[in-house]
Amino acid sequence: MLAEHRRAEDEVGGRDLWPIVRSQVDSVTALIPHASGATADRLLLLAAEHAHWLSWVAWQENRRGAALSWIDLAHGWAIDGGHVDMASWAQRVRAHYSLKIGDPVRALRTAEGARHGGALPLSPAAEAAAVHQVAMAAAACGERDLARRLADDSLALALEVPDEGERPGWLYWLDPLRARLQAADTAYACRDWASAAAQFSDTLPDLAERFPRDHAHYRARFEDARARA
Template sequence: MWHSLVRADNLFGPRHALTAVHQQLDVLQGLLEDSRGEYRHEVLRLSAQYAESAAWLHEDSMDMASAETWTSRAMEWAMEAGDEAMLPWTLFRRSQLAAGKRNAGQTIGLAQAVQRHERALTRPMKAAAIQQEAQGLVLDGDESACHRKMDEVHEYAASVDSSGDARSGHGDFCTPSYIEIQRANCWLNLDRPDRAVDTFQTALAELPDVYQRDRGFAQARLAIAYVGIREYEQAAAEAAAVLDMARGSGSGRTLQEAVTAGNALAAESNVPAVRDLLDAVKESAGF
């Protein structure tokens, strides 16, 4: 069931998976009250797995307080269970949350802490951690170190044949195309929208179909990059393409990025495509 929920999230977004994840967490927390010994360890491992999923789904829904709560719960349960794979993964998730707050030092430090758990990491998990360190380096303004890490991470990338349900373990989303989307985000954060546009376009063309939620978020970021190079019609087209998806899926992150692009285009309302986008953004205000 957990694998099905992961796949549903990748295809449709958090709204379609969050309720089911919490239903399973309610069951698991009830089992933990009466479980002991090895049986308790098994329940703890599964509880940590679901808690980490809940954390991600809340983050994608822009409920950051709940994301932090469930990440902490996942870490606690993984520690109690002695789950050597889940524990570094919760550090990775904490690094992602730190990046969302633009805390460069914590982002880098936690990503490096993940990599010290070498024995427990699969190659895709290591890839995820290395690219996360790169996200921290770009927040620190260290362009050359960021791109050295982004080059290194390809050595550990997940298979392009990923089914999108994490059956090969955490980090199986970290395919070569995902890595290049993250590189494009680096270019955008370095105020190089020209490089970001080219990188986004290439990576999106190669992104596996199963990662529709990632596709929407990347398109929204691409829209912002187009604003940066003053291609306003194309920016409006990209942002408009993901607005409905973001509303329907509950992906607040994607909606926020699309709205950011719309706001950046406000001065160009004389362009018909931009005017239509701004009207759509207003309709999204009550999301």
């Protein structure tokens, strides 16, 4: 059900689905006290995934306090269940939020924690997402050479797992196309206008039908980069 809600949110947003997913969180967390071992760990991951979804939708609706509260819950549940990929992802989302509100130094610190903060290694896809966020924060801090190197690292990691089944469920979207778009986004953040425009141009045509809202976002960046090149 959550996978379907993720895809629906990609297309139409999550406002109407919010009550449903919020109810699902209650259903999942009610089971946790009665479970143990691997079953409890799996429920904690499921709760964290739901909390991340609620956080993301709240952020889109400009409910920042709710967004931060839900992502903190997601991170806590991920830690409790021993899920390093989800814990990293929750920190990555917090870094994204910090960057969006104009706090790149905090974003960089948080993104570095998402990349290196766990006791166990991340999966390639989870590391790719974290490294990309470090790159975006580094670019915002003026560390453009570092950001470019990290963009290459992130792309290489994402290309290691081109099949959706090899990635965590919440990274269903991080296929080779989206990985190249993230590289273009870093070039844009580094003000490498010509490079960003060329990379966006190569990838945008394949995005329109699958992720229309993201297509509109990246299309605007492409047009801006092309105008500045």
